[in-house]
Structure formats: C-alpha cells, structure tokens
Amino acid sequence: MxxxxxxxxxxIVSRRTVALxxxxxxxxxxxxxxxxxxxxxxxxxxxxxxxxxxxxxxLAPSASPSVAPSSTPPAAGPLTxxxxxxxxxxxSLTDPASxxxxxxxxxxxxxxxxxxxxARPNVPLEVSGESAQVHPTTARAAEALFAAAAGAGASMTLxxxxxxxxxxxxxxxxxxxxxxxxxxxxxSARPGHSEHQTGWAFDVGAPGGCNFAxxxxxxxxxxxxxxxxxxxxxxxxxxxMLHDITGYYYEPWHVRFIGIEASTDxxxxxxxxxxxxxGLPAAPTY
Ligand SMILES: [Zn+2]
Numbered sequence: 019m020x021x022x023x024x025x026x027x028x029x030i031v032s033r034r035t036v037a038l039x040x041x042x043x044x045x046x047x048x049x050x051x052x053x054x055x056x057x058x059x060x061x062x063x064x065x066x067x068x069x070x071x072x073x074x075x076x077l078a079p080s081a082s083p084s085v086a087p088s089s090t091p092p093a094a095g096p097l098t099x100x101x102x103x104x105x106x107x108x109x110s111l112t113d114p115a116s117x118x119x120x121x122x123x124x125x126x127x128x129x130x131x132x133x134x135x136x137a138r139p140n141v142p143l144e145v146s147g148e149s150a151q152v153h154p155t156t157a158r159a160a161e162a163l164f165a166a167a168a169g170a171g172a173s174m175t176l177x178x179x180x181x182x183x184x185x186x187x188x189x190x191x192x193x194x195x196x197x198x199x200x201x202x203x204x205x206s207a208r209p210g211h212s213e214h215q216t217g218w219a220f221d222v223g224a225p226g227g228c229n230f231a232x233x234x235x236x237x238x239x240x241x242x243x244x245x246x247x248x249x250x251x252x253x254x255x256x257x258x259m260l261h262d263i264t265g266y267y268y269e270p271w272h273v274r275f276i277g278i279e280a281s282t283d284x285x286x287x288x289x290x291x292x293x294x295x296x297g298l299p300a301a302p303t304y
Pocket of ligand 1: 214219220221271272273
C-alpha cells in the first residue's frame with residue numbers, strides 16, 4: 019500500500035448521508051424543466067379541465083370505485099392478505115392506462131412513448147402546459163386531496179404533473195450532456211421509465227421555496243401528505259431509505275395515485291413500496 023503522509027482514513031459514508039447528499043444536490047427524479055410564466059394559477063370553481071386533445075375523462079377501466087376519502091378500511095379480500103397475485107389483481111401492473119401500473123428502472127412503460135388522457139386539476143398550480151395536467155381520475159382525486167389539505171391548514175401546490183416522453187428525452191439528454199450518463203441516471207428517470215408519463219403521479223409544492231429540496235420534508239404540506247394522502251388514494255412513491263427497492267432516493271413531494279382501496283391497504287399493512295405490495299422484484303438500477 020502506498021505509504022503517503024496524509025492518506026485520509028477511508029470514511030464510511032452512511033446510506034443516510036448519501037440519501038441526504040443526493041437530495042441536497044437536487045438530484046431527484048422529479049425536478050421539472052419548466053415553470054409557470056408568472057405567479058400561481060388560482061383554482062377556478064369548475065372541476066378538472068379536460069385537455070382539448072384528450073378524450074373525455076374516460077374512467078373505465080382505470081376508474082377506482084370513488085375518490086371520496088374512505089374512513090373505513092375496505093372489507094377483507096384479495097388486498098388484505100398477501101401481495102396480490104396476478105389472478106387477484108383488480109388492475110393490470112403492466113398496462114400504462116391502469117392505476118396499478120408499476121413503472122421503475124426495470125419496468126419501462128409499454129409502449130415506451132405512451133400518452134395518457136389528460137385533465138387540468140382545479141388546484142393551485144405552479145406550472146403550466148403539459149406539466150399542469152394529470153390523468154382525469156388523478157385530477158379528481160387531487161382536487162379532494164388539496165381541498166382537505168387546505169381545510170387542515172396545509173397549503174400545497176401542484177409543482178409538476180404530466181411529463182411526456184418527448185420532454186423526458188430532452189431533459190435526460192440535457193442531463194447526460196451536462197453531467198454524464200451515470201449522474202443523469204441518478205438525477206432523472208430515463209425516458210419511458212417515469213411515473214409522470216402515466217398521468218398517475220405528480221409532485222407537490224409548498225410556499226417557502228423548498229420545492230424538490232430536502233427542506234420540503236419539514237413543510238406542513240409534506241407532513242400532511244405523509245399522514246393523509248392514502249385516504250384519497252395516493253402513496254408517497256419514493257419513501258425514505260428505500261431506494262434499494264424503488265431506485266430513487268427519498269422524494270416526500272412525489273405522490274402516486276393507486277386508488278383508495280390499495281393505498282389504505284398498504285397503509286394498514288405498513289407496506290411502503292409498490293414493488294413490495296405487488297410482490298415485484300426491487301429495481302435499484304437499470
Ligand atoms: Zn415526481
């Protein structure tokens with residue numbers, strides 16, 4: 019071994035430190051490319067605005083029974099014993115139009131350039147264009163979620179919604195050009211591997227300048243989401259210290275709609291990731 023005078027003793031960097039360092043570098047899979055031209059769009063009285071290009075809010079087959087918060091957990095059934103098997107699944111895990119589709123580094127969307135029906139939810143928006151839209155079912159559930167959070171004094175905004183395949187290609191290529199592929203793979207999902215492309219997920223923002231940053235975890239919005247999102251059919255998709263399973267470091271702002279029955283069942287059983295819930299393999303890398 020080379021005997022240098024000041025060889026630093028190798029310091030064991032804890033996984034927690036790596037997780038927080040990644041966050042503080044803003045290396046999250048969600049930091050959006052675009053922002054609203056000015057100010058925040060205030061919600062109008064009418065419901066979600068279906069985008070002109072999308073077919074009317076088609077609910078079947080991805081419509082969950084209802085988006086109203088369920089106070090009583092569902093009756094025992096395929097959801098309450100072991101992870102659902104193929105035969106007991108209410109929704110597909112591979113069809114991007116299904117609210118149970120599982121997308122991760124090892125499960126790209128098929129077709130890779132899939133585009134969902136879209137609607138603009140009637141909630142406070144920090145973005146415009148495609149990023150202000152989500153799937154119509156997600157939009158209705160988001161309106162209920164935001165209304166309840168506002169009622170509890172947790173002010174939230176929609177900070178990033180739908181991200182088309184084309185937008186991802188542009189974002190990812192820019193990351194590769196700027197930081198190289200290895201860093202790009204930490205900083206953003208490869209095109210076709212992002213939940214934002216399905217319309218079932220969006221990022222929550224909050225006043226105070228902590229969007230997509232470690233300090234977001236300390237906001238009343240993040241605390242409220244962590245405690246109540248499941249009541250509206252949402253989960254925090256990338257929980258703390260589970261990046262070995264999900265492939266992404268902790269993102270307290272990224273929520274995914276799966277329907278109230280499944281989100282309540284996951285909460286009740288203490289299952290934190292979709293991979294574990296559906297008995298799918300971990301996806302730490304591509
Ligand atoms: Zn996200």
